[in-house]
Amino acid sequence: MSAHHAETLTAAPRQAAPPKLELAGVGKEFRSKRATTRALHDITLTISDGEFVSVIGRSGCGKTTLLRTLAGLQSPSEGQILVEGRSLWNGSRVDSSVVSELGVVFQDANLFPWYSVADNIALPLKLRGAGKRERRERAHELAKLVGLAGFEKSYPRELSGGMRQRVAIARALSTRPKLLLMDEPFGALDALTRERMNAELQRIALATKATVVFVTHDITEAVFLGDRVVQLSPRPGRISEIRMVDFPKPRDFDVQTEPEFGRIVRELRHALDRQE
Numbered sequence: 001m002s003a004h005h006a007e008t009l010t011a012a013p014r015q016a017a018p019p020k021l022e023l024a025g026v027g028k029e030f031r032s033k034r035a036t037t038r039a040l041h042d043i044t045l046t047i048s049d050g051e052f053v054s055v056i057g058r059s060g061c062g063k064t065t066l067l068r069t070l071a072g073l074q075s076p077s078e079g080q081i082l083v084e085g086r087s088l089w090n091g092s093r094v095d096s097s098v099v100s101e102l103g104v105v106f107q108d109a110n111l112f113p114w115y116s117v118a119d120n121i122a123l124p125l126k127l128r129g130a131g132k133r134e135r136r137e138r139a140h141e142l143a144k145l146v147g148l149a150g151f152e153k154s155y156p157r158e159l160s161g162g163m164r165q166r167v168a169i170a171r172a173l174s175t176r177p178k179l180l181l182m183d184e185p186f187g188a189l190d191a192l193t194r195e196r197m198n199a200e201l202q203r204i205a206l207a208t209k210a211t212v213v214f215v216t217h218d219i220t221e222a223v224f225l226g227d228r229v230v231q232l233s234p235r236p237g238r239i240s241e242i243r244m245v246d247f248p249k250p251r252d253f254d255v256q257t258e259p260e261f262g263r264i265v266r267e268l269r270h271a272l273d274r275q276e
């Protein structure tokens with residue numbers, strides 16, 4: 001047998017790594033005695049490692065429902081959600097070991113007021129039984145990453161809204177999640193702070209090679225941050241459009257003045273207007 005032949009016999013078959021996140025035919029229906037609301041219908045989407053996907057859509061089109069379903073907070077009525085090939089939901093039961101690999105940031109930072117910045121950041125590690133020293137070191141490293149070095153001992157009430165969201169992002173990253181899920185994380189911030197946080201989030205996502213699903217109302221924010229922008233249409237929420245955004249990263253704000261950027265924003269806005 002030739003050496004070459006022997007090699008082909010013994011070599012393990014090469015398997016491609018499963019995608020970071022796979023949604024197949026995901027739907028969600030809310031039922032009450034009075035009414036049934038179909039919030040999501042047939043959402044099928046594959047997100048690869050390190051990708052930043054923005055999700056936009058009119059109010060009530062199901063963005064939050066989608067994110068809560070991805071975060072393991074609300075079971076889908078149908079379809080499959082796989083994180084690196086592992087099923088997040090088993091019927092209406094969530095697999096907690098898959099959930100523990102996710103990081104979630106909401107519009108409200110939801111910090112514990114009686115915990116310092118460092119303790120808030122390290123809380124998920126504490127819940128996993130990490131020792132004091134590991135928690136302190138990781139909190140410091142993350143505080144630095146999100147631009148809060150020196151504020152580790154401060155309390156949430158001493159921070160601005162933007163700083164609180166930075167703490168929430170650091171906390172979500174503390175467990176080195178496979179996937180970062182963000183629902184309007186900067187929705188409550190003023191325009192200037194929001195712009196700065198967009199730049200910061202881009203930097204953090206690139207530095208940590210994070211895979212991100214980012215829900216927003218703001219089309220400019222979605223295009224600035226996204227490698228792809230997924231647009232949902234309302235009642236029931238379904239994917240009406242997916243746009244690639246090819247500008248190289250890191251992007252600075254000047255990219256927003258480029259004609260191509262303006263064209264993408266305009267087209268997405270017109271598509272939203274048509275849904276009125």
Ligand SMILES: Nc1ncnc2c1ncn2[C@@H]1O[C@H](COP(=O)(O)OP(=O)(O)OP(=O)(O)O)[C@@H](O)[C@H]1O
Nearest residue numbers: 030037038039057058059060061062063064065066
């Ligand atoms: N717990 C629930 N029970 C019943 N209906 C619900 C529930 N949660 C959401 N819905 C309905 O599902 C649809 C989608 O709501 P969702 O909050 O996901 O939209 P959204 O796109 O996030 O809206 P917004 O941008 O205003 O936050 C809406 O029609 C809403 O009324």
